[in-house]
Amino acid sequence: MCFCSIMVRKRVIKMMFRCEWKKILSKKINRIMICAAAVLAVVFSCFAIGSVRYVDKNGALHTGIAAARKLSADRNRWEGDLTAEKFAEIVKSKQKLAKKNPQGIPDDAYGKMIQSYGDIESFVINVVLNDAEYNENVLYQMTEKQSKELYATYKENMQKMAGEYGETPEQVEFLKKQYRKIKMPLSYQAKDSWDTMETYVETYGIVLAVIIGFLASGIFAEEFRTKADSVFFAAKYGRSKAVKNKAAAGMLMTTAVYWGGMAILTLVSLGVMGVSGFRTLYQIDQPYSMYVMTYGQYYLLMLVCGYIASLFAASLSMLVSAKMHSRNIAAGIPFFLYCLMPFIGRMFSSVTVVFRLVPDVLFNIMANVKNLTVFQIGSIVFRQIPAVMLLYTVLSVLLLPLVYRSYCRYGLRPR
């Protein structure tokens, strides 16, 4: 009997959920928004693919569909462990070419050699320069011995970085612990497709969050806009399950739109450019980043952060529309959070720690993985990105009971 009742209830909820979805999709503007998200995914993919530059052995520049694959093939000449010998060979090659061409390296020479080791060359420069501004000249002054001892320099500088950025012994130890996770020698594989995707994933993520916010804001405003609120609240589940169901539909819509859009972007872009470099360590690009991860993990991190940001935007939009009974302000929340907030955040981030925890951090992973920003509570030290991820996941979930409460208590005031 009890089991039957649970099954019946489940079926009712399923039916309610399906109807709620139909309600969302029945609106023309919502369908247009979802289609726009899909079209923009393809457009962004085209931009990403089109942004890759490959120079052939004759110095001719190539762009377009084939460029990314050719660039990867060229760079994968150096695939495998980055040994001291490889560093020495690259440094020597670059010095020789620079000496031979004091007016600047010609395009054919770039296409023949320099392009292939561009990533490794910048890794060497970044390791030696430590925290200083990027300067190519450092490469021309390096001796063969220095090239061969690059990993020793790297380790030594890690200690320095930890000491410099760690404000307490716990933070210093924490940074050292992160650096110890870097396995040497580093393994290399061309990672241009992932590199290229960085900007597009984050920008497209913001577009999706704005679209999601718009869609989510309508879920709790619809009854008031159409004056269907009286029938809704007079229904058996109008102040309970139907409200929970709306929130659940909002979350599912967020998940479907976000991951659907990102799937199109990822499949189209990486389908064309390839997935070379999935296991390449991110430290090739940023040797002193405390986020020790491969490019595949880095990409996944950006996707997950974008998802959390979208969930937060959806929850907040739903809360505001549930409180105000209108979508007007609610629909603009993601735009404020992710398009305007970064400017405010950047102005005050050095002044107050709060601005390092604003939600737009989730759409600025590209910049924040480079920072050695750590927080400490008592003896517990943690990094900025996981902290922000946890904070906004929790907030997204915690806002839902508030959405529920403010909506289902409509018209009922304590006497």
Added chain:
Amino acid sequence: MELRFNDVSKDFAGTHAVDGISYAMGKGIYGLLGINGAGKTTLMRMLCTIIQPTGGEITWNSSNIFKLGAAYRDILGYLPQDFGYYPDLSVYDYMMYIASIKGLRMAEARERIKELLGQVGLLKYRKRKMKELSGGMARRAGIAQAMLNNPQILVLDEPTAGLDPNERIRFRNLISELSEDRLVLLSTHIVSDIEYIANEIMLMKDGKLFYTGTSEELISSMEDSVWHCTVPKQEADGYLERYLVGNIKTTAWGAELRILSKNPPTKDAVRQAATLEDVFLFYYGEKAGDKDDVSM
């Protein structure tokens, strides 16, 4: 089966929209009659648990309806005055959604929707979008949604507002058909909507129920107070100022007036049988010369 108002009141920013109403209802059709702004909609919205009373309580079989919550709403059907719907949903999808939030199972909902849409004459329009329905059709969809859960209490707030005479008659008959074995509370400011179908009529003014009874009782309270007389055309305005005039008909011989008055307005005035419309005019009507009370 008893729905009871116990000294119910509702204030909006210092205004008494509903002012200390006490009344009990059982099975049958109850007509709530009052002019716009009398407090009918506020009373009905409280009855449907959409807004909470400022004072007093509403009980269903001795339990407070707000405490009963979902259990009470499970036996409630409501067609609001300003019936809003989801314009982009088809009639069928709209009904399915309302069925789902009323807790009907899929199979049960399908069956009930088919039955009700047939009853209100919308079955062949089930695939049409709600926004494409005419006013009358939308109202019929409204009553169908209110009936989905086969409610014991059916609340209809001005269900005939904006309908043409044909639609109004169809609607009245439909309500009469649906009223069996349930409590139907129907509010209106159109007397003919309830004259023949309501078992009991409640007159509401300034947030108060000031008269309740059957149609016959109300009419009998007006006996000997309705007159028919013919006066010269040029004197008609004077009568309009002095008396409550239900009807004026200009003829070649003068103006034929239907007047509400305890005393005959003219020597040759002929006494007429009162109707519910006369009662309505008596309580809510205004003479051409005043704004407030009616003196007889």
